[in-house]
Amino acid sequence: MKKLLIKQCPDSLRWYSNKIGQTVDFICDTAYGEYKSREDAGYINFVQHEDADIVEIGVDVANGKDISVTN
Numbered sequence: 001m002k003k004l005l006i007k008q009c010p011d012s013l014r015w016y017s018n019k020i021g022q023t024v025d026f027i028c029d030t031a032y033g034e035y036k037s038r039e040d041a042g043y044i045n046f047v048q049h050e051d052a053d054i055v056e057i058g059v060d061v062a063n064g065k066d067i068s069v070t071n
Contacts, residue, residue, distance in 0.1 A: 008050070
């Protein structure tokens with residue numbers, strides 16, 4: 001499953017500004033320098049390309065937690 005790993009957010013008003021170091025849903029890449037994502041409340045919103053990396057997430061079966069397997 002693909003996710004976005006938030007690596008920075010210089011704009012404190014963006015919805016993901018408090019999620020640095022965390023992953024958020026990845027829906028698709030847009031042609032406008034943004035990734036389409038989903039906020040915690042379920043709304044579709046956008047993440048700037050320079051603020052995140054796409055990572056592949058797997059599940060650690062032993063403890064049921066998400067783990068990053070590639071980026």
